[in-house]
Amino acid sequence: MSALVEIRDICKIYNPGENEVKALDHVSLTIHENEFVAIIGQSGSGKSTLMNMLGCLDVPTSGSYFLHGQDVSHMSDDELSDVRNKEIGFIFQGFNLIASLTAMENVELPLIYRGVNKRERTRLADTALNKVGLEKRKTHKPAEMSGGQQQRVAIARAIAQAPPIILADEPTGNLDSGSSKEIMGILKNLHEEGRTVILITHDNDIANQAKRVIKIIDGKIVQDSFNEQVAE
Numbered sequence: 001m002s003a004l005v006e007i008r009d010i011c012k013i014y015n016p017g018e019n020e021v022k023a024l025d026h027v028s029l030t031i032h033e034n035e036f037v038a039i040i041g042q043s044g045s046g047k048s049t050l051m052n053m054l055g056c057l058d059v060p061t062s063g064s065y066f067l068h069g070q071d072v073s074h075m076s077d078d079e080l081s082d083v084r085n086k087e088i089g090f091i092f093q094g095f096n097l098i099a100s101l102t103a104m105e106n107v108e109l110p111l112i113y114r115g116v117n118k119r120e121r122t123r124l125a126d127t128a129l130n131k132v133g134l135e136k137r138k139t140h141k142p143a144e145m146s147g148g149q150q151q152r153v154a155i156a157r158a159i160a161q162a163p164p165i166i167l168a169d170e171p172t173g174n175l176d177s178g179s180s181k182e183i184m185g186i187l188k189n190l191h192e193e194g195r196t197v198i199l200i201t202h203d204n205d206i207a208n209q210a211k212r213v214i215k216i217i218d219g220k221i222v223q224d225s226f227n228e229q230v231a232e
Contacts, residue, residue: 003066004165004196005031005054010063010073012049012219023049024060025219031198033164036191038199038210046219048169051200055088055167056080068164085114089158093170095150097142097157103129104138107157114161128156132186148179155186159195166190169200184209 012024023046031037041047052058053065056072059080065073072083084090097106107125116124129138132152142150151171158166168187172180184206191197191211199210207213208227215223 002033003030004033004035004068005029005198006066007053008064008066010053010060010065012046012053012058013061016061023219024053026063027216027219027221029214029221029224031196033196034191034194036188036197036199036211037214038201038207038212039214039216040201040204040207041216042202045216047200047202047216049219050216051167051169051198054198055090056083085110087163088165088167089161089163091151091154091158091166091168091171093173095142095147095154095174097150097153099142102139102141103134103145103153103156106142106153107160110157111160116161124160125156128160129153131159132156133182146179147175148182151175151179151183152186155183159190164196166195166197167200168197170202171199172201172203172206180206 007027007029010024010027011022014021014023027050039047039050053060059075060073063073064071067083067087072080075083098109101109104125107128108121111121111124129135132155134149134152134156137145137149166187172183175183187197187199199206201207210227212226213223214221
């Protein structure tokens with residue numbers, strides 16, 4: 001497997017000076033293609049900052065980040081936006097669906113921004129919603145769906161254009177245990193199809209379903225281990 005994500009000695013400092021906060025403290029990390037990785041930490045540990053780095057939503061104060069061999073750590077906002085569109089599918093705890101749009105329209109929306117034509121948008125959105133088991137809910141709006149169904153729409157939106165990386169930030173945080181199990185099942189299937197799945201969580205039970213668990217405390221990686229129970 002080749003390195004997909006390579007972080008070298010990254011620091012992220014907020015409020016530089018007397019009251020500075022070092023959210024990431026000399027973090028180095030390599031993630032290979034088709035890994036299923038959980039990054040676990042409590043609130044304030046630095047895991048959300050690390051997610052922002054991995055997702056090209058922010059740049060480090062120092063250090064380097066190579067994605068597919070390309071140094072993205074010093075890119076402009078526009079360049080980072082292009083990388084995100086091509087490489088990363090985001091799944092958030094809060095679903096981030098637009099209330100006035102149907103499931104189909106919510107999945108199609110990012111494809112419009114990417115310049116995908118109408119016919120291809122419809123095909124991609126339809127395929128993605130089928131993949132997450134929402135064949136019969138495509139014309140429903142978020143308010144007409146359960147939390148678990150809304151999160152499945154969000155996953156369909158993230159995977160519609162088949163990005164190589166799925167970055168899931170607390171994807172089960174707002175869900176009951178049954179819906180959480182469904183969402184984790186979908187993420188496992190995406191991994192088996194060849195996607196690289198990076199899961200951010202504070203929940204040990206969720207993290208232990210990944211094949212590799214990285215624990216972060218006070219901006220430092222303190223554990224990086226493979227979960228033998230789910231290893232290939």
